[in-house]
Amino acid sequence: MRRIALLGPALWLLAGCEDAQSTFNTQGPAAQRIAHLSWLMTILFIIITLVMWILIAWAAVRRRGTLEEHEPVDVGGGQGWITIGGLLIPLTVLCILFVLGLRLLASFPIHDPMNQRALKPDILVIGHQWWWEVRYLDGDPDMRFTTANEIHIPANQPVTLELLSADVIHAFWVPALHGKVDMIPGHVNYIRIEASHPGTYTGECGEYCGEQHAHMRLLVVAQSADDYRAWTQQQLKPAAEPTSPEALAGEQIFVGGSCSMCHTVRGTTAGGHVAPDLTHIASRQMIAGNSYPNSTAYLEAWITHAQSLKPGALMPDLTQYSGVQLQELTAYLQQLK
Numbered sequence: 350m351r352r353i354a355l356l357g358p359a360l361w362l363l364a365g366c367e368d369a370q371s372t373f374n375t376q377g378p379a380a381q382r383i384a385h386l387s388w389l390m391t392i393l394f395i396i397i398t399l400v401m402w403i404l405i406a407w408a409a410v411r412r413r414g415t416l417e418e419h420e421p422v423d424v425g426g427g428q429g430w431i432t433i434g435g436l437l438i439p440l441t442v443l444c445i446l447f448v449l450g451l452r453l454l455a456s457f458p459i460h461d462p463m464n465q466r467a468l469k470p471d472i473l474v475i476g477h478q479w480w481w482e483v484r485y486l487d488g489d490p491d492m493r494f495t496t497a498n499e500i501h502i503p504a505n506q507p508v509t510l511e512l513l514s515a516d517v518i519h520a521f522w523v524p525a526l527h528g529k530v531d532m533i534p535g536h537v538n539y540i541r542i543e544a545s546h547p548g549t550y551t552g553e554c555g556e557y558c559g560e561q562h563a564h565m566r567l568l569v570v571a572q573s574a575d576d577y578r579a580w581t582q583q584q585l586k587p588a589a590e591p592t593s594p595e596a597l598a599g600e601q602i603f604v605g606g607s608c609s610m611c612h613t614v615r616g617t618t619a620g621g622h623v624a625p626d627l628t629h630i631a632s633r634q635m636i637a638g639n640s641y642p643n644s645t646a647y648l649e650a651w652i653t654h655a656q657s658l659k660p661g662a663l664m665p666d667l668t669q670y671s672g673v674q675l676q677e678l679t680a681y682l683q684q685l686k
């Protein structure tokens with residue numbers, strides 16, 4: 350009853366954050382189990398805090414005795430409070446939480462090194478300063494492709510991710526789906542995510558990784574089986590051939606200029622590997638590590654003023670283009686669906 354009574358106000362407080370990126374807003378089985386433990390901790394915290402404040406208030410308002418009425422602590426008065434309140438209760442609470450936490454951790458089989466040897470990851474995610482490289486690892490080489498920053502998965506199906514880093518330590522974290530797992534250079538970690546229903550779930554790099562750590566965002570798009578298949582088929586295709594004269598001119602600028610040094614567009618000679626694969630950039634919702642909307646204005650701003658939008662990023666300010674060239678470049682990128 351007490352738990353239910355406390356849940357009421359807490360739920361009311363959280364009601365405004367339905368779409369928020371929160372560990373309590375669970376959309377998958379793993380996150381749900383973590384949330385149960387989080388709720389238990391929150392409820393215990395509220396109960397203990399309330400009891401503490403009641404005791405503090407009681408101590409403050411109760412009648413003060415004379416000095417003769419009080420025994421000093423070392424004679425025995427108040428020792429019980431210290432033993433029970435200061436030692437036994439914290440020890441019990443912490444032990445219970447520790448055991449529950451270990452049991453929860455062990456229930457995710459992915460963390461067992463014995464299981465990991467038999468694992469076949471579906472997707473490899475590599476953390477970069479400050480974006481996510483996403484490689485789909487189908488057994489058939491013809492079915493593999495690379496994208497960035499937006500991970501599509503089929504809903505209601507566990508998907509195993511292999512996590513790596515290209516530079517410093519990052520952490521993969523999509524709170525609605527699972528807990529946080531570090532991405533460490535030279536060390537492979539795994540996480541198995543599952544979304545209970547289609548939707549877009551936001552994530553965040555969960556480990557400070559430099560200047561633009563806050564602009565290293567992630568999107569997980571869970572789709573119905575049919576939508577997911579259609580998306581995969583589209584991603585497998587090489588880049589769309591430009592049809593309009595504007596986009597054709599843009600392709601020339603992209604392939605012949607500095608863009609192709611860092612970015613890949615499959616089907617063209619642009620084959621750089623230090624920056625996100627742009628083969629289907631127009632199909633993605635956001636740009637710049639999901640920091641800005643994928644719109645004409647932001648694309649142009651990103652090309653010319655990346656260092657103002659995301660200082661320190663590897664993308665330089667490309668100020669050499671005329672207004673017309675910039676429009677052509679953007680027209681080319683926007684038809685890479």
Ligand code: CUA
Pocket residue numbers: 476477478479518519520554555556557558559562563565
């Ligand atoms: Cu990557 Cu913080």
